[in-house]
Amino acid sequence: MGYKVAVVGATGAVGREMLTTLAERDFPATEVVALASEKSAGTEVSYGEDKTLKVQNLATYDFTGTDIALFSAGGTISEKFAPKAASAGCVVIDNSSHFRMDPDVPLVVPEVNAGALSRYGKRNIIANPNCSTAQLVVALKPLHDAAKIKRVVVSTYQSVSGAGKEGMDELFTQTRAIYVNDPVENEKFTKQIAFNVIPHIDKFMDDGATKEEWKMTGETKKILDPAIELVAMCVRVPVFIGHAEAVFVETEKSLSVEEARAAMQDFPGLVVVDHRADEGYVTPHECAGEDAVYVSRVRKDPTVKNGLIFWCVSDNLRKGAALNAVQIAETLVKEHLEKAA
Template identity: 75%
Template sequence: MAFRVAVVGATGAVGREILKTLAERDFPVKEVAALASGRSAGQEVSFGEKGTLKVQNLDKFDFRGTDIGLFSPGASVSAVHAPRAAQAGCVVIDNTSHFRMEPDVPLVVPEVNGHHLQRFAKRNIIANPNCSTIQMVVALKPLHDAARIRRVVVATYQSVSGAGKEGMDELFNQTRAVYVNDQSQPEQFTKPIAFNCIPHIDKFMDDGSTKEEWKMAVETRKILDPDIAVVATCVRVPVFIGHAEAVHVEFENPLDEERARDLLREAPGVLVVDRREDGGYVTQTESAGEDAVYVSRLRRDPTVPNGLAFWCVSDNLRKGAALNAVQIAEALVEQGLIQAKRAA
């Protein structure tokens, strides 16, 4: 069975990665529509090694007959067009933040809570979590199953691609400006990002947290367990692709590091690279273009009972966005949910 697929936001960094991932994983497509704003209509985007697609105007696109919509156009655009697509019978998998915390929209990481897909039919919309949340919960899932997590303290080191192509351009231009003794004012970020770290992602909230930090807490609870306490500090760093996280976990039950290492090695989507020697860990640049969530620096946290700490790295454009969305589509097919809906 082959499906008609629409990729919304096809000219953006995540949209292009979705098209690449669909082609690489040979998702069974009958037809792919690349959609973006009217000003991008007529451009061509690559569909992996399968050729190019001409971009169509999202505003004028009729979603009737489209089976799956992979959305990454920005929250305000998804707010308008995702319900329109869903009402036309298209199953929407949305990468934006707009629907994530709505109670009747499942928030899914297939390796963690793929069974939640059974609840998508009410709205015909499935939400893709935040990139930093996805990689963390993939690593936490096998540990939580074994010893039940009480509390997570996480500091993130997030690449500029999380802010889109414009963020990547700003890092490039500011870095070049430093070397030629030129001036380059920040536009996408609140302070210069070249050779700098900025502890500020998304808007500030009343309690002093940023919305990115809030997302990590509430999304982890919705995906994994509502009783897990999470405190995050999210930092933008001068790296083009790949998010890293320093994660400290407190469990209800004892879990030694060797057992945790074994559990992580067996977990889907996780690769453990943890040698206690120079270079025996994975960094952000090494994760770029890869599908896995890498875990390194696993060790006991002696400051709390039943504590572990680890370093977690993943490509935020792939597992943090495009790959997870495509995996959701694959899970819908594997579980027979699309076929059942279409037959009905």
């Protein structure tokens, strides 16, 4: 059977990627509706190679009869409209942080914890994790299954697309300004992002961590295992697309580098490219436009017992957001909605 699908925030970077991904993966949709704010209503967005959709006003849209809604318009919009959609019988897959830590809302990366989807009916809402968390838990899951992870230390190198179209525009504008000797203005970011790195993503918490770092800790525990201890340092870097992470893992059982590589290579959605030579690793540039999470530079951490280090990259607009949301919808259709039909 086919499903009526709505994409909320269809004019944004992730919303457009959601539409592209739905079409690329031939999602069983009989109708796809593009929704955005009133000011965007009437504009057109692409769907697939040769189709366009006219954007409708989210504020006046009736979700009755819509089966699935993919939300990517920010937490304020999700807080207001996701419960309305859910109460109309539509299953919401939300990309904002608003519902992620709600105990009645499953937080899902399908390769890692698809079983959590069985609880979607409590609120009719499913949460998509933070982009940096999504790729991390895909890389951690096979190691956790093989040797039980105790502790993770992760440093992220996050592209400006994680801050949306405005972030990408600011990097472009600042870079051009520097080359032509124009003034550099900061609007989206707190400091200059062109030719710089900023150790600050989202607001600061009372303990000195940023909310982005807090998200990685809380979300990893909810998705993977509450016993895992995790600390993060999240950094914005002058890259347009693709998040990278340096990951330090301590496990309960000993795991050789060869065993770790094999476990990760066999895991769905994870690709190991690890050659100890020039160009023998993957960078954000190579992963842009790709669905997989890539792992490179796997080696032992000699400073702790049972320690491993690896490098992890992924397209944050795809696996970190749009692709993961569509994969949730695919799993929902296959394992739950069809059974209910």
